[in-house]
Amino acid sequence: MSNYLDIEQQVAIAAVRRACTLTTAVFNNLVKGETLVKSDKSPVTVADFSAQAVINTILTSAFPTDPIVGEEDAADLRENSELRSRVVGLANDALGRELGLGEIAEWGLGRIRTEQELLDAIDRGRYEGGRKGRMWTLDPIDGTKGFLRGEQYAVCLALLVDARVELGVIGCPNLPQDVSNPSGPRGCIFVAVRGQGALQYTLSGGSPVPLKMPKLHLSELNLLESVESAHAALGVNERVAQILGITRAPTRMDSQAKYGALARGDGGVYLRLPTGVGYREKIWDHAPGALLIEEAGGIISDGHGEPLDFGLGRTLGENFGVVATGKGVHSQILKAVRQAQEEAKK
Numbered sequence: 001m002s003n004y005l006d007i008e009q010q011v012a013i014a015a016v017r018r019a020c021t022l023t024t025a026v027f028n029n030l031v032k033g034e035t036l037v038k039s040d041k042s043p044v045t046v047a048d049f050s051a052q053a054v055i056n057t058i059l060t061s062a063f064p065t066d067p068i069v070g071e072e073d074a075a076d077l078r079e080n081s082e083l084r085s086r087v088v089g090l091a092n093d094a095l096g097r098e099l100g101l102g103e104i105a106e107w108g109l110g111r112i113r114t115e116q117e118l119l120d121a122i123d124r125g126r127y128e129g130g131r132k133g134r135m136w137t138l139d140p141i142d143g144t145k146g147f148l149r150g151e152q153y154a155v156c157l158a159l160l161v162d163a164r165v166e167l168g169v170i171g172c173p174n175l176p177q178d179v180s181n182p183s184g185p186r187g188c189i190f191v192a193v194r195g196q197g198a199l200q201y202t203l204s205g206g207s208p209v210p211l212k213m214p215k216l217h218l219s220e221l222n223l224l225e226s227v228e229s230a231h232a233a234l235g236v237n238e239r240v241a242q243i244l245g246i247t248r249a250p251t252r253m254d255s256q257a258k259y260g261a262l263a264r265g266d267g268g269v270y271l272r273l274p275t276g277v278g279y280r281e282k283i284w285d286h287a288p289g290a291l292l293i294e295e296a297g298g299i300i301s302d303g304h305g306e307p308l309d310f311g312l313g314r315t316l317g318e319n320f321g322v323v324a325t326g327k328g329v330h331s332q333i334l335k336a337v338r339q340a341q342e343e344a345k346k
């Protein structure tokens with residue numbers, strides 16, 4: 001008998017692995033002009049576009065009717081032939097490689113795609129989301145700014161069924177495999193399946209390690225937070241830490257690599273509070289991480305203690321930031337968040 005979501009898990013891990021190989025190679029050869037600035041002023045690179053093309057192509061081949069909520073779309077590429085041909089070349093290099101770990105010939109890997117097919121594959125990510133049915137969320141590079149700095153970033157894929165995350169896969173090419181050896185080998189994939197726990201693989205393969213968040217006391221915690229001050233209210237985080245008596249310095253890390261770090265016992269709290277500019281969190285920025293934390297034994301909510309709602313469309317709607325932590329300290333952290341917010345309003 002096969003396990004729940006066995007095939008989906010296999011496809012998602014393979015797709016994330018291929019995309020991670022691609023993004024790593026692009027970073028080593030990124031040249032000027034391969035980064036655009038989107039209408040919201042955030043960066044996007046040829047690596048984001050081609051990773052989305054690769055993952056969407058593999059998903060569509062394995063599950064032709066599943067919709068995809070992906071961060072990027074191909075509009076900029078349709079207008080820019082130089083960038084387009086670079087993305088097409090990169091995607092075809094990645095899809096054309098011989099079969100790797102756990103991959104099967106039926107996914108059609110190895111076939112060269114036309115420009116049109118690859119642009120359409122990127123645009124398969126334009127699904128609007130919603131409360132019903134099966135859908136994937138994809139962030140081809142989460143933490144693009146971290147990617148550009150050579151720091152942390154993550155390739156993030158999740159499967160939702162009726163607005164619940166059932167499978168989450170997070171590839172972190174630059175994350176040390178062993179927390180206790182920060183200068184050791186890098187490259188991790190975190191995998192969570194609802195009801196089946198959380199695992200860490202190395203990007204290069206091998207046996208997975210099960211993840212279980214340790215029970216930490218407030219005095220042992222430190223905050224995991226964004227690098228970019230525009231993405232989270234870092235000043236409020238500082239006050240929350242002070243209220244809780246947390247003396248350890250925060251760990252600033254780009255992307256959903258934070259969820260991976262937290263799931264394996266690093267830090268103890270991921271705290272992301274809104275900066276007050278009316279930004280709505282995107283579902284692809286949290287879906288796989290949310291399941292990873294729950295399956296590692298932790299709890300995730302917004303800053304008011306409400307569950308994250310993945311059924312509202314492409315954003316988390318009115319959810320107020322994110323608090324992910326161990327069950328034993330969650331309510332104390334929410335209380336401190338409330339106090340810090342009230343003080344900030346004065």
Ligand SMILES: Nc1ncnc2c1ncn2[C@@H]1O[C@H](COP(=O)(O)OS(=O)(=O)O)[C@@H](OP(=O)(O)O)[C@H]1O
Nearest residue numbers: 141142143144145226227228230231253254255279
């Ligand atoms: N104003 C604002 N508020 C909150 N979040 C925002 C905001 N603007 C962008 N984003 C999203 O932040 C994603 C990057 O994740 P992090 O904030 O965890 O990383 S970072 O340390 O700040 O780089 C980043 O994901 P990517 O675009 O995939 O890099 C964005 O979706």
Ligand SMILES: [Mg+2]
Nearest residue numbers: 042043071144
């Ligand atoms: Mg982005």
Ligand SMILES: [Mg+2]
Nearest residue numbers: 139142143285
């Ligand atoms: Mg993102």
Ligand SMILES: [Mg+2]
Nearest residue numbers: 071139141142
């Ligand atoms: Mg992204």
